[in-house]
Amino acid sequence: MNPSGTNQKVAVGVESSGVEVNVQGSNGQGKKGTLTPRNSNWKPPACWYEPRITPKELKGTIEGLEKMPGFFGIGPTFAQVYKTIFQTHKYDDYNMKKQGKGQFWVAVVNKNRKDEPEAQSCNRLPFWVDEGETPDEPLAISSKILAEYAYDELPVPDTDITMNPSGKQTVNLDTWIWLDKARFKPVSAKASLSSIGLSATTTAKPVSLTIEPGTQDAKVHPASGECRIAADGSIGTPYSDDKKNQAPPCGVTYLRATNQTGPHPLKATVTWEISWTSSDGDGGALPTGTYGDTTDVTVGEVQSINR
Structure with a gap:
Protein backbone atom coordinates (compact mmCIF):
# COMPACT_ATOMS: atom_id res chain seq x y z
CA MET A 1 0.00 0.00 0.00
CA VAL A 19 -7.61 31.29 -0.98
CA GLU A 20 -10.20 34.03 -1.46
CA VAL A 21 -10.45 36.01 -4.70
CA ASN A 22 -11.95 39.47 -5.27
CA VAL A 23 -12.22 40.94 -8.75
CA GLN A 24 -12.15 44.60 -9.72
CA GLY A 25 -12.80 46.58 -12.88
CA SER A 26 -15.35 44.29 -14.52
CA ASN A 27 -17.65 47.29 -15.21
CA GLY A 28 -20.60 45.49 -13.67
CA GLN A 29 -20.36 42.77 -16.29
CA GLY A 30 -19.05 40.03 -14.01
CA LYS A 31 -16.49 37.48 -15.12
CA LYS A 32 -16.84 36.75 -18.83
CA GLY A 33 -13.86 35.03 -20.40
CA THR A 34 -10.73 33.17 -19.34
CA LEU A 35 -7.43 34.37 -20.74
CA THR A 36 -5.31 32.07 -22.87
CA PRO A 37 -1.57 32.60 -22.24
CA ARG A 38 0.35 33.36 -25.41
CA ASN A 39 3.13 31.21 -24.01
CA SER A 40 1.68 27.75 -24.66
CA ASN A 41 4.20 26.21 -22.24
CA TRP A 42 2.86 28.17 -19.26
CA LYS A 43 -0.25 27.60 -17.17
CA PRO A 44 -1.43 28.86 -13.79
CA PRO A 45 -0.65 26.29 -11.06
CA LEU A 139 4.82 24.36 -4.72
CA ALA A 140 4.34 25.84 -1.26
CA ILE A 141 1.92 28.77 -1.45
CA SER A 142 3.69 32.05 -2.18
CA SER A 143 2.77 35.47 -3.44
CA LYS A 144 3.69 34.44 -6.98
CA ILE A 145 1.49 31.33 -6.83
CA LEU A 146 -1.35 33.52 -5.57
CA ALA A 147 -0.75 35.90 -8.48
CA GLU A 148 -0.71 33.05 -10.98
CA TYR A 149 -3.91 31.63 -9.49
CA ALA A 150 -5.56 35.05 -9.82
CA TYR A 151 -4.62 35.01 -13.54
CA ASP A 152 -7.43 32.50 -14.10
CA GLU A 153 -9.89 34.73 -12.26
CA LEU A 154 -9.33 37.96 -14.20
CA PRO A 155 -12.76 39.31 -15.27
CA VAL A 156 -12.00 40.02 -18.92
CA PRO A 157 -15.05 41.09 -20.95
CA ASP A 158 -16.32 39.43 -24.09
CA THR A 159 -14.74 40.81 -27.24
CA ASP A 160 -17.92 42.35 -28.69
CA ILE A 161 -16.81 44.40 -31.68
CA THR A 162 -18.84 47.13 -33.37
CA MET A 163 -18.80 47.18 -37.18
CA ASN A 164 -19.85 49.73 -39.76
CA PRO A 165 -21.59 48.77 -41.95
CA SER A 166 -23.36 46.52 -39.45
CA GLY A 167 -24.88 43.25 -40.54
CA LYS A 168 -24.20 42.07 -44.09
CA GLN A 169 -20.96 43.39 -45.61
CA THR A 170 -20.25 44.37 -49.22
CA VAL A 171 -17.40 43.37 -51.51
CA ASN A 172 -14.66 46.03 -51.70
CA LEU A 173 -16.39 48.23 -49.12
CA ASP A 174 -14.25 48.99 -46.07
CA THR A 175 -15.66 47.72 -42.79
CA TRP A 176 -14.73 49.83 -39.78
CA ILE A 177 -14.22 47.94 -36.53
CA TRP A 178 -13.87 49.27 -32.98
CA LEU A 179 -14.43 48.37 -29.34
CA ASP A 180 -16.33 50.16 -26.60
CA LYS A 181 -13.49 51.76 -24.67
CA ALA A 182 -15.69 52.06 -21.56
CA ARG A 183 -15.59 48.26 -21.24
CA PHE A 184 -11.98 47.67 -22.18
CA LYS A 185 -10.07 49.04 -19.22
CA PRO A 186 -7.57 47.39 -16.86
CA VAL A 187 -9.13 44.70 -14.70
CA SER A 188 -7.67 42.93 -11.68
CA ALA A 189 -8.13 39.98 -9.36
CA LYS A 190 -6.78 39.84 -5.81
CA ALA A 191 -6.04 36.44 -4.28
CA SER A 192 -5.58 36.30 -0.50
CA LEU A 193 -4.75 33.63 2.05
CA SER A 194 -5.70 35.19 5.38
CA SER A 195 -4.22 32.39 7.49
CA ILE A 196 -0.72 33.61 6.64
CA GLY A 197 -1.57 37.23 5.81
CA LEU A 198 -0.45 36.96 2.19
CA SER A 199 -2.10 38.43 -0.89
CA ALA A 200 -1.32 39.19 -4.52
CA THR A 201 -3.10 41.35 -7.07
CA THR A 202 -2.91 40.45 -10.75
CA THR A 203 -3.84 43.12 -13.29
CA ALA A 204 -4.64 42.77 -16.99
CA LYS A 205 -4.30 45.79 -19.28
CA PRO A 206 -5.72 45.70 -22.84
CA VAL A 207 -3.11 46.66 -25.42
CA SER A 208 -4.42 45.66 -28.85
CA LEU A 209 -7.16 44.08 -30.95
CA THR A 210 -6.22 41.55 -33.62
CA ILE A 211 -8.55 41.01 -36.59
CA GLU A 212 -8.60 37.72 -38.51
CA PRO A 213 -11.13 37.99 -41.37
CA GLY A 214 -11.70 34.25 -41.74
CA THR A 215 -10.74 34.15 -45.42
CA GLN A 216 -7.75 34.91 -47.63
CA ASP A 217 -10.02 36.93 -49.88
CA ALA A 218 -9.78 39.99 -47.67
CA LYS A 219 -7.37 42.67 -46.57
CA VAL A 220 -7.10 43.95 -43.02
CA HIS A 221 -6.39 47.42 -41.68
CA PRO A 222 -3.67 47.89 -40.60
CA ALA A 223 -1.91 45.30 -42.74
CA SER A 224 -0.66 43.48 -39.64
CA GLY A 225 -4.23 43.00 -38.44
CA GLU A 226 -3.25 44.33 -35.02
CA CYS A 227 -5.04 47.49 -33.89
CA ARG A 228 -3.11 49.06 -31.01
CA ILE A 229 -4.87 50.79 -28.16
CA ALA A 230 -4.72 54.60 -28.37
CA ALA A 231 -3.62 56.98 -25.63
CA ASP A 232 -7.25 57.68 -24.71
CA GLY A 233 -7.94 53.95 -24.25
CA SER A 234 -9.84 53.50 -27.52
CA ILE A 235 -9.27 50.53 -29.81
CA GLY A 236 -10.27 51.34 -33.37
CA THR A 237 -12.23 54.42 -34.42
CA PRO A 238 -16.03 54.69 -34.69
CA TYR A 239 -17.20 55.43 -38.23
CA SER A 240 -18.80 58.76 -39.10
CA ASP A 241 -19.91 60.23 -42.44
CA ASP A 242 -16.94 62.58 -42.64
CA LYS A 243 -14.66 59.53 -42.83
CA LYS A 244 -16.28 57.89 -45.86
CA ASN A 245 -13.25 58.55 -48.09
CA GLN A 246 -10.76 57.30 -45.49
CA ALA A 247 -9.43 53.79 -44.90
CA PRO A 248 -10.33 52.51 -41.43
CA PRO A 249 -7.49 52.53 -38.89
CA CYS A 250 -8.92 49.20 -37.72
CA GLY A 251 -11.05 47.06 -40.00
CA VAL A 252 -11.33 44.70 -42.94
CA THR A 253 -12.22 44.81 -46.61
CA TYR A 254 -13.73 41.65 -48.08
CA LEU A 255 -12.83 40.99 -51.71
CA ARG A 256 -15.28 38.22 -52.58
CA ALA A 257 -18.92 37.48 -51.83
CA THR A 258 -19.93 34.55 -49.66
CA ASN A 259 -22.64 33.25 -52.00
CA GLN A 260 -21.00 29.84 -52.37
CA THR A 261 -18.76 29.58 -49.32
CA GLY A 262 -21.07 30.56 -46.48
CA PRO A 263 -20.29 33.25 -43.88
CA HIS A 264 -16.72 34.06 -42.93
CA PRO A 265 -15.76 33.50 -39.26
CA LEU A 266 -14.29 36.90 -38.38
CA LYS A 267 -12.27 36.51 -35.19
CA ALA A 268 -11.53 39.48 -32.95
CA THR A 269 -8.96 38.88 -30.19
CA VAL A 270 -7.89 41.32 -27.50
CA THR A 271 -4.35 41.02 -26.14
CA TRP A 272 -3.87 41.77 -22.44
CA GLU A 273 -0.57 42.52 -20.71
CA ILE A 274 -0.40 41.01 -17.22
CA SER A 275 1.44 42.28 -14.15
CA TRP A 276 1.24 41.58 -10.43
CA THR A 277 2.05 43.04 -7.03
CA SER A 278 1.84 41.52 -3.58
CA SER A 279 1.67 42.23 0.12
CA ASP A 280 5.24 41.01 0.62
CA GLY A 281 6.65 43.45 -1.94
CA ASP A 282 7.23 40.90 -4.67
CA GLY A 283 5.83 41.38 -8.15
CA GLY A 284 6.54 41.44 -11.86
CA ALA A 285 5.06 40.32 -15.16
CA LEU A 286 3.12 37.20 -16.11
CA PRO A 287 2.64 35.83 -19.64
CA THR A 288 0.57 37.97 -21.97
CA GLY A 289 -2.96 36.64 -22.36
CA THR A 290 -5.55 36.75 -25.13
CA TYR A 291 -9.30 36.38 -25.33
CA GLY A 292 -11.47 36.60 -28.43
CA ASP A 293 -14.84 35.97 -29.99
CA THR A 294 -15.93 35.02 -33.49
CA THR A 295 -18.61 36.71 -35.59
CA ASP A 296 -20.09 35.15 -38.73
CA VAL A 297 -19.92 37.68 -41.55
CA THR A 298 -21.93 37.44 -44.77
CA VAL A 299 -20.58 39.39 -47.76
CA GLY A 300 -22.70 40.49 -50.72
CA GLU A 301 -21.85 42.13 -54.02
CA VAL A 302 -23.61 45.15 -55.52
CA GLN A 303 -22.92 47.35 -58.54
CA SER A 304 -23.23 50.70 -56.77
CA ILE A 305 -22.73 51.74 -53.19
CA ASN A 306 -24.33 54.63 -51.29
CA ARG A 307 -23.01 55.25 -47.81
Missing part, protein backbone atom coordinates in the same frame (compact mmCIF):
# COMPACT_ATOMS: atom_id res chain seq x y z
CA ASN A 2 1.31 3.42 -0.98
CA PRO A 3 0.22 6.02 1.60
CA SER A 4 1.08 8.87 -0.76
CA GLY A 5 -1.49 7.77 -3.33
CA THR A 6 -4.38 9.99 -4.33
CA ASN A 7 -7.10 8.36 -2.22
CA GLN A 8 -4.96 8.42 0.89
CA LYS A 9 -4.00 12.05 0.36
CA VAL A 10 -7.63 13.11 0.17
CA ALA A 11 -8.44 11.17 3.30
CA VAL A 12 -6.13 13.26 5.48
CA GLY A 13 -6.00 16.52 3.51
CA VAL A 14 -8.36 18.89 1.76
CA GLU A 15 -9.02 19.61 -1.89
CA SER A 16 -10.60 23.05 -1.56
CA SER A 17 -8.24 25.97 -1.10
CA GLY A 18 -8.54 28.61 1.58
CA ALA A 46 -2.94 23.26 -10.93
CA CYS A 47 -2.15 22.58 -7.27
CA TRP A 48 -0.06 23.79 -4.35
CA TYR A 49 0.42 23.35 -0.60
CA GLU A 50 -0.95 25.62 2.10
CA PRO A 51 -1.23 25.51 5.92
CA ARG A 52 -4.60 24.02 6.85
CA ILE A 53 -4.50 21.42 9.67
CA THR A 54 -3.54 21.64 13.35
CA PRO A 55 -2.22 18.60 15.24
CA LYS A 56 -5.61 18.17 16.96
CA GLU A 57 -7.47 18.31 13.64
CA LEU A 58 -5.13 15.80 11.99
CA LYS A 59 -5.44 13.41 14.91
CA GLY A 60 -9.21 13.67 14.86
CA THR A 61 -9.37 13.07 11.10
CA ILE A 62 -7.16 9.98 11.19
CA GLU A 63 -8.81 8.46 14.24
CA GLY A 64 -12.17 9.15 12.62
CA LEU A 65 -11.22 6.85 9.75
CA GLU A 66 -11.29 3.93 12.14
CA LYS A 67 -15.03 4.52 12.61
CA MET A 68 -15.75 5.00 8.89
CA PRO A 69 -14.96 1.79 6.99
CA GLY A 70 -15.76 3.37 3.63
CA PHE A 71 -15.39 1.31 0.50
CA PHE A 72 -14.59 -2.35 1.12
CA GLY A 73 -13.83 -1.60 4.78
CA ILE A 74 -10.54 0.14 4.01
CA GLY A 75 -11.04 3.05 6.43
CA PRO A 76 -9.39 1.30 9.39
CA THR A 77 -6.58 0.10 7.13
CA PHE A 78 -5.81 3.65 6.00
CA ALA A 79 -6.07 4.84 9.59
CA GLN A 80 -3.43 2.36 10.67
CA VAL A 81 -1.06 3.47 7.90
CA TYR A 82 -1.52 7.13 8.82
CA LYS A 83 -1.14 6.49 12.53
CA THR A 84 2.17 4.80 11.83
CA ILE A 85 3.34 7.89 9.96
CA PHE A 86 1.90 10.70 12.08
CA GLN A 87 1.77 9.13 15.52
CA THR A 88 5.02 7.20 15.82
CA HIS A 89 7.16 7.07 12.67
CA LYS A 90 7.67 10.64 11.43
CA TYR A 91 5.97 12.61 14.23
CA ASP A 92 5.41 12.10 17.92
CA ASP A 93 1.67 11.88 18.63
CA TYR A 94 0.72 14.04 15.61
CA ASN A 95 3.03 16.82 16.85
CA MET A 96 0.56 17.57 19.65
CA LYS A 97 3.32 19.23 21.68
CA LYS A 98 3.49 21.90 18.94
CA GLN A 99 -0.21 22.70 18.96
CA GLY A 100 -0.50 26.45 18.28
CA LYS A 101 3.10 26.73 17.08
CA GLY A 102 2.57 25.85 13.43
CA GLN A 103 0.41 23.75 11.12
CA PHE A 104 0.48 20.82 8.78
CA TRP A 105 0.56 21.95 5.17
CA VAL A 106 -1.65 20.02 2.77
CA ALA A 107 -2.13 19.74 -0.98
CA VAL A 108 -4.98 21.73 -2.51
CA VAL A 109 -6.22 21.79 -6.08
CA ASN A 110 -6.96 24.77 -8.33
CA LYS A 111 -10.69 24.40 -8.96
CA ASN A 112 -10.24 25.67 -12.51
CA ARG A 113 -7.72 22.92 -13.32
CA LYS A 114 -8.87 20.01 -11.18
CA ASP A 115 -9.27 17.70 -14.20
CA GLU A 116 -5.77 18.31 -15.56
CA PRO A 117 -3.00 15.74 -14.98
CA GLU A 118 -0.89 18.40 -13.24
CA ALA A 119 -3.47 18.56 -10.46
CA GLN A 120 -2.12 15.22 -9.22
CA SER A 121 1.46 16.45 -8.96
CA CYS A 122 0.98 17.65 -5.36
CA ASN A 123 1.10 14.15 -3.90
CA ARG A 124 2.85 14.74 -0.59
CA LEU A 125 1.10 13.80 2.60
CA PRO A 126 0.56 16.65 5.10
CA PHE A 127 3.89 17.95 6.39
CA TRP A 128 4.67 20.10 9.42
CA VAL A 129 5.90 23.71 9.19
CA ASP A 130 6.68 25.81 12.26
CA GLU A 131 4.94 29.18 12.57
CA GLY A 132 6.72 31.87 10.53
CA GLU A 133 8.90 29.44 8.57
CA THR A 134 8.81 28.82 4.81
CA PRO A 135 8.76 25.16 3.77
CA ASP A 136 11.40 23.81 1.41
CA GLU A 137 8.81 22.95 -1.22
CA PRO A 138 8.63 24.56 -4.70
Whole structure:
Protein backbone atom coordinates (compact mmCIF):
# COMPACT_ATOMS: atom_id res chain seq x y z
CA MET A 1 0.00 0.00 0.00
CA ASN A 2 1.31 3.42 -0.98
CA PRO A 3 0.22 6.02 1.60
CA SER A 4 1.08 8.87 -0.76
CA GLY A 5 -1.49 7.77 -3.33
CA THR A 6 -4.38 9.99 -4.33
CA ASN A 7 -7.10 8.36 -2.22
CA GLN A 8 -4.96 8.42 0.89
CA LYS A 9 -4.00 12.05 0.36
CA VAL A 10 -7.63 13.11 0.17
CA ALA A 11 -8.44 11.17 3.30
CA VAL A 12 -6.13 13.26 5.48
CA GLY A 13 -6.00 16.52 3.51
CA VAL A 14 -8.36 18.89 1.76
CA GLU A 15 -9.02 19.61 -1.89
CA SER A 16 -10.60 23.05 -1.56
CA SER A 17 -8.24 25.97 -1.10
CA GLY A 18 -8.54 28.61 1.58
CA VAL A 19 -7.61 31.29 -0.98
CA GLU A 20 -10.20 34.03 -1.46
CA VAL A 21 -10.45 36.01 -4.70
CA ASN A 22 -11.95 39.47 -5.27
CA VAL A 23 -12.22 40.94 -8.75
CA GLN A 24 -12.15 44.60 -9.72
CA GLY A 25 -12.80 46.58 -12.88
CA SER A 26 -15.35 44.29 -14.52
CA ASN A 27 -17.65 47.29 -15.21
CA GLY A 28 -20.60 45.49 -13.67
CA GLN A 29 -20.36 42.77 -16.29
CA GLY A 30 -19.05 40.03 -14.01
CA LYS A 31 -16.49 37.48 -15.12
CA LYS A 32 -16.84 36.75 -18.83
CA GLY A 33 -13.86 35.03 -20.40
CA THR A 34 -10.73 33.17 -19.34
CA LEU A 35 -7.43 34.37 -20.74
CA THR A 36 -5.31 32.07 -22.87
CA PRO A 37 -1.57 32.60 -22.24
CA ARG A 38 0.35 33.36 -25.41
CA ASN A 39 3.13 31.21 -24.01
CA SER A 40 1.68 27.75 -24.66
CA ASN A 41 4.20 26.21 -22.24
CA TRP A 42 2.86 28.17 -19.26
CA LYS A 43 -0.25 27.60 -17.17
CA PRO A 44 -1.43 28.86 -13.79
CA PRO A 45 -0.65 26.29 -11.06
CA ALA A 46 -2.94 23.26 -10.93
CA CYS A 47 -2.15 22.58 -7.27
CA TRP A 48 -0.06 23.79 -4.35
CA TYR A 49 0.42 23.35 -0.60
CA GLU A 50 -0.95 25.62 2.10
CA PRO A 51 -1.23 25.51 5.92
CA ARG A 52 -4.60 24.02 6.85
CA ILE A 53 -4.50 21.42 9.67
CA THR A 54 -3.54 21.64 13.35
CA PRO A 55 -2.22 18.60 15.24
CA LYS A 56 -5.61 18.17 16.96
CA GLU A 57 -7.47 18.31 13.64
CA LEU A 58 -5.13 15.80 11.99
CA LYS A 59 -5.44 13.41 14.91
CA GLY A 60 -9.21 13.67 14.86
CA THR A 61 -9.37 13.07 11.10
CA ILE A 62 -7.16 9.98 11.19
CA GLU A 63 -8.81 8.46 14.24
CA GLY A 64 -12.17 9.15 12.62
CA LEU A 65 -11.22 6.85 9.75
CA GLU A 66 -11.29 3.93 12.14
CA LYS A 67 -15.03 4.52 12.61
CA MET A 68 -15.75 5.00 8.89
CA PRO A 69 -14.96 1.79 6.99
CA GLY A 70 -15.76 3.37 3.63
CA PHE A 71 -15.39 1.31 0.50
CA PHE A 72 -14.59 -2.35 1.12
CA GLY A 73 -13.83 -1.60 4.78
CA ILE A 74 -10.54 0.14 4.01
CA GLY A 75 -11.04 3.05 6.43
CA PRO A 76 -9.39 1.30 9.39
CA THR A 77 -6.58 0.10 7.13
CA PHE A 78 -5.81 3.65 6.00
CA ALA A 79 -6.07 4.84 9.59
CA GLN A 80 -3.43 2.36 10.67
CA VAL A 81 -1.06 3.47 7.90
CA TYR A 82 -1.52 7.13 8.82
CA LYS A 83 -1.14 6.49 12.53
CA THR A 84 2.17 4.80 11.83
CA ILE A 85 3.34 7.89 9.96
CA PHE A 86 1.90 10.70 12.08
CA GLN A 87 1.77 9.13 15.52
CA THR A 88 5.02 7.20 15.82
CA HIS A 89 7.16 7.07 12.67
CA LYS A 90 7.67 10.64 11.43
CA TYR A 91 5.97 12.61 14.23
CA ASP A 92 5.41 12.10 17.92
CA ASP A 93 1.67 11.88 18.63
CA TYR A 94 0.72 14.04 15.61
CA ASN A 95 3.03 16.82 16.85
CA MET A 96 0.56 17.57 19.65
CA LYS A 97 3.32 19.23 21.68
CA LYS A 98 3.49 21.90 18.94
CA GLN A 99 -0.21 22.70 18.96
CA GLY A 100 -0.50 26.45 18.28
CA LYS A 101 3.10 26.73 17.08
CA GLY A 102 2.57 25.85 13.43
CA GLN A 103 0.41 23.75 11.12
CA PHE A 104 0.48 20.82 8.78
CA TRP A 105 0.56 21.95 5.17
CA VAL A 106 -1.65 20.02 2.77
CA ALA A 107 -2.13 19.74 -0.98
CA VAL A 108 -4.98 21.73 -2.51
CA VAL A 109 -6.22 21.79 -6.08
CA ASN A 110 -6.96 24.77 -8.33
CA LYS A 111 -10.69 24.40 -8.96
CA ASN A 112 -10.24 25.67 -12.51
CA ARG A 113 -7.72 22.92 -13.32
CA LYS A 114 -8.87 20.01 -11.18
CA ASP A 115 -9.27 17.70 -14.20
CA GLU A 116 -5.77 18.31 -15.56
CA PRO A 117 -3.00 15.74 -14.98
CA GLU A 118 -0.89 18.40 -13.24
CA ALA A 119 -3.47 18.56 -10.46
CA GLN A 120 -2.12 15.22 -9.22
CA SER A 121 1.46 16.45 -8.96
CA CYS A 122 0.98 17.65 -5.36
CA ASN A 123 1.10 14.15 -3.90
CA ARG A 124 2.85 14.74 -0.59
CA LEU A 125 1.10 13.80 2.60
CA PRO A 126 0.56 16.65 5.10
CA PHE A 127 3.89 17.95 6.39
CA TRP A 128 4.67 20.10 9.42
CA VAL A 129 5.90 23.71 9.19
CA ASP A 130 6.68 25.81 12.26
CA GLU A 131 4.94 29.18 12.57
CA GLY A 132 6.72 31.87 10.53
CA GLU A 133 8.90 29.44 8.57
CA THR A 134 8.81 28.82 4.81
CA PRO A 135 8.76 25.16 3.77
CA ASP A 136 11.40 23.81 1.41
CA GLU A 137 8.81 22.95 -1.22
CA PRO A 138 8.63 24.56 -4.70
CA LEU A 139 4.82 24.36 -4.72
CA ALA A 140 4.34 25.84 -1.26
CA ILE A 141 1.92 28.77 -1.45
CA SER A 142 3.69 32.05 -2.18
CA SER A 143 2.77 35.47 -3.44
CA LYS A 144 3.69 34.44 -6.98
CA ILE A 145 1.49 31.33 -6.83
CA LEU A 146 -1.35 33.52 -5.57
CA ALA A 147 -0.75 35.90 -8.48
CA GLU A 148 -0.71 33.05 -10.98
CA TYR A 149 -3.91 31.63 -9.49
CA ALA A 150 -5.56 35.05 -9.82
CA TYR A 151 -4.62 35.01 -13.54
CA ASP A 152 -7.43 32.50 -14.10
CA GLU A 153 -9.89 34.73 -12.26
CA LEU A 154 -9.33 37.96 -14.20
CA PRO A 155 -12.76 39.31 -15.27
CA VAL A 156 -12.00 40.02 -18.92
CA PRO A 157 -15.05 41.09 -20.95
CA ASP A 158 -16.32 39.43 -24.09
CA THR A 159 -14.74 40.81 -27.24
CA ASP A 160 -17.92 42.35 -28.69
CA ILE A 161 -16.81 44.40 -31.68
CA THR A 162 -18.84 47.13 -33.37
CA MET A 163 -18.80 47.18 -37.18
CA ASN A 164 -19.85 49.73 -39.76
CA PRO A 165 -21.59 48.77 -41.95
CA SER A 166 -23.36 46.52 -39.45
CA GLY A 167 -24.88 43.25 -40.54
CA LYS A 168 -24.20 42.07 -44.09
CA GLN A 169 -20.96 43.39 -45.61
CA THR A 170 -20.25 44.37 -49.22
CA VAL A 171 -17.40 43.37 -51.51
CA ASN A 172 -14.66 46.03 -51.70
CA LEU A 173 -16.39 48.23 -49.12
CA ASP A 174 -14.25 48.99 -46.07
CA THR A 175 -15.66 47.72 -42.79
CA TRP A 176 -14.73 49.83 -39.78
CA ILE A 177 -14.22 47.94 -36.53
CA TRP A 178 -13.87 49.27 -32.98
CA LEU A 179 -14.43 48.37 -29.34
CA ASP A 180 -16.33 50.16 -26.60
CA LYS A 181 -13.49 51.76 -24.67
CA ALA A 182 -15.69 52.06 -21.56
CA ARG A 183 -15.59 48.26 -21.24
CA PHE A 184 -11.98 47.67 -22.18
CA LYS A 185 -10.07 49.04 -19.22
CA PRO A 186 -7.57 47.39 -16.86
CA VAL A 187 -9.13 44.70 -14.70
CA SER A 188 -7.67 42.93 -11.68
CA ALA A 189 -8.13 39.98 -9.36
CA LYS A 190 -6.78 39.84 -5.81
CA ALA A 191 -6.04 36.44 -4.28
CA SER A 192 -5.58 36.30 -0.50
CA LEU A 193 -4.75 33.63 2.05
CA SER A 194 -5.70 35.19 5.38
CA SER A 195 -4.22 32.39 7.49
CA ILE A 196 -0.72 33.61 6.64
CA GLY A 197 -1.57 37.23 5.81
CA LEU A 198 -0.45 36.96 2.19
CA SER A 199 -2.10 38.43 -0.89
CA ALA A 200 -1.32 39.19 -4.52
CA THR A 201 -3.10 41.35 -7.07
CA THR A 202 -2.91 40.45 -10.75
CA THR A 203 -3.84 43.12 -13.29
CA ALA A 204 -4.64 42.77 -16.99
CA LYS A 205 -4.30 45.79 -19.28
CA PRO A 206 -5.72 45.70 -22.84
CA VAL A 207 -3.11 46.66 -25.42
CA SER A 208 -4.42 45.66 -28.85
CA LEU A 209 -7.16 44.08 -30.95
CA THR A 210 -6.22 41.55 -33.62
CA ILE A 211 -8.55 41.01 -36.59
CA GLU A 212 -8.60 37.72 -38.51
CA PRO A 213 -11.13 37.99 -41.37
CA GLY A 214 -11.70 34.25 -41.74
CA THR A 215 -10.74 34.15 -45.42
CA GLN A 216 -7.75 34.91 -47.63
CA ASP A 217 -10.02 36.93 -49.88
CA ALA A 218 -9.78 39.99 -47.67
CA LYS A 219 -7.37 42.67 -46.57
CA VAL A 220 -7.10 43.95 -43.02
CA HIS A 221 -6.39 47.42 -41.68
CA PRO A 222 -3.67 47.89 -40.60
CA ALA A 223 -1.91 45.30 -42.74
CA SER A 224 -0.66 43.48 -39.64
CA GLY A 225 -4.23 43.00 -38.44
CA GLU A 226 -3.25 44.33 -35.02
CA CYS A 227 -5.04 47.49 -33.89
CA ARG A 228 -3.11 49.06 -31.01
CA ILE A 229 -4.87 50.79 -28.16
CA ALA A 230 -4.72 54.60 -28.37
CA ALA A 231 -3.62 56.98 -25.63
CA ASP A 232 -7.25 57.68 -24.71
CA GLY A 233 -7.94 53.95 -24.25
CA SER A 234 -9.84 53.50 -27.52
CA ILE A 235 -9.27 50.53 -29.81
CA GLY A 236 -10.27 51.34 -33.37
CA THR A 237 -12.23 54.42 -34.42
CA PRO A 238 -16.03 54.69 -34.69
CA TYR A 239 -17.20 55.43 -38.23
CA SER A 240 -18.80 58.76 -39.10
CA ASP A 241 -19.91 60.23 -42.44
CA ASP A 242 -16.94 62.58 -42.64
CA LYS A 243 -14.66 59.53 -42.83
CA LYS A 244 -16.28 57.89 -45.86
CA ASN A 245 -13.25 58.55 -48.09
CA GLN A 246 -10.76 57.30 -45.49
CA ALA A 247 -9.43 53.79 -44.90
CA PRO A 248 -10.33 52.51 -41.43
CA PRO A 249 -7.49 52.53 -38.89
CA CYS A 250 -8.92 49.20 -37.72
CA GLY A 251 -11.05 47.06 -40.00
CA VAL A 252 -11.33 44.70 -42.94
CA THR A 253 -12.22 44.81 -46.61
CA TYR A 254 -13.73 41.65 -48.08
CA LEU A 255 -12.83 40.99 -51.71
CA ARG A 256 -15.28 38.22 -52.58
CA ALA A 257 -18.92 37.48 -51.83
CA THR A 258 -19.93 34.55 -49.66
CA ASN A 259 -22.64 33.25 -52.00
CA GLN A 260 -21.00 29.84 -52.37
CA THR A 261 -18.76 29.58 -49.32
CA GLY A 262 -21.07 30.56 -46.48
CA PRO A 263 -20.29 33.25 -43.88
CA HIS A 264 -16.72 34.06 -42.93
CA PRO A 265 -15.76 33.50 -39.26
CA LEU A 266 -14.29 36.90 -38.38
CA LYS A 267 -12.27 36.51 -35.19
CA ALA A 268 -11.53 39.48 -32.95
CA THR A 269 -8.96 38.88 -30.19
CA VAL A 270 -7.89 41.32 -27.50
CA THR A 271 -4.35 41.02 -26.14
CA TRP A 272 -3.87 41.77 -22.44
CA GLU A 273 -0.57 42.52 -20.71
CA ILE A 274 -0.40 41.01 -17.22
CA SER A 275 1.44 42.28 -14.15
CA TRP A 276 1.24 41.58 -10.43
CA THR A 277 2.05 43.04 -7.03
CA SER A 278 1.84 41.52 -3.58
CA SER A 279 1.67 42.23 0.12
CA ASP A 280 5.24 41.01 0.62
CA GLY A 281 6.65 43.45 -1.94
CA ASP A 282 7.23 40.90 -4.67
CA GLY A 283 5.83 41.38 -8.15
CA GLY A 284 6.54 41.44 -11.86
CA ALA A 285 5.06 40.32 -15.16
CA LEU A 286 3.12 37.20 -16.11
CA PRO A 287 2.64 35.83 -19.64
CA THR A 288 0.57 37.97 -21.97
CA GLY A 289 -2.96 36.64 -22.36
CA THR A 290 -5.55 36.75 -25.13
CA TYR A 291 -9.30 36.38 -25.33
CA GLY A 292 -11.47 36.60 -28.43
CA ASP A 293 -14.84 35.97 -29.99
CA THR A 294 -15.93 35.02 -33.49
CA THR A 295 -18.61 36.71 -35.59
CA ASP A 296 -20.09 35.15 -38.73
CA VAL A 297 -19.92 37.68 -41.55
CA THR A 298 -21.93 37.44 -44.77
CA VAL A 299 -20.58 39.39 -47.76
CA GLY A 300 -22.70 40.49 -50.72
CA GLU A 301 -21.85 42.13 -54.02
CA VAL A 302 -23.61 45.15 -55.52
CA GLN A 303 -22.92 47.35 -58.54
CA SER A 304 -23.23 50.70 -56.77
CA ILE A 305 -22.73 51.74 -53.19
CA ASN A 306 -24.33 54.63 -51.29
CA ARG A 307 -23.01 55.25 -47.81
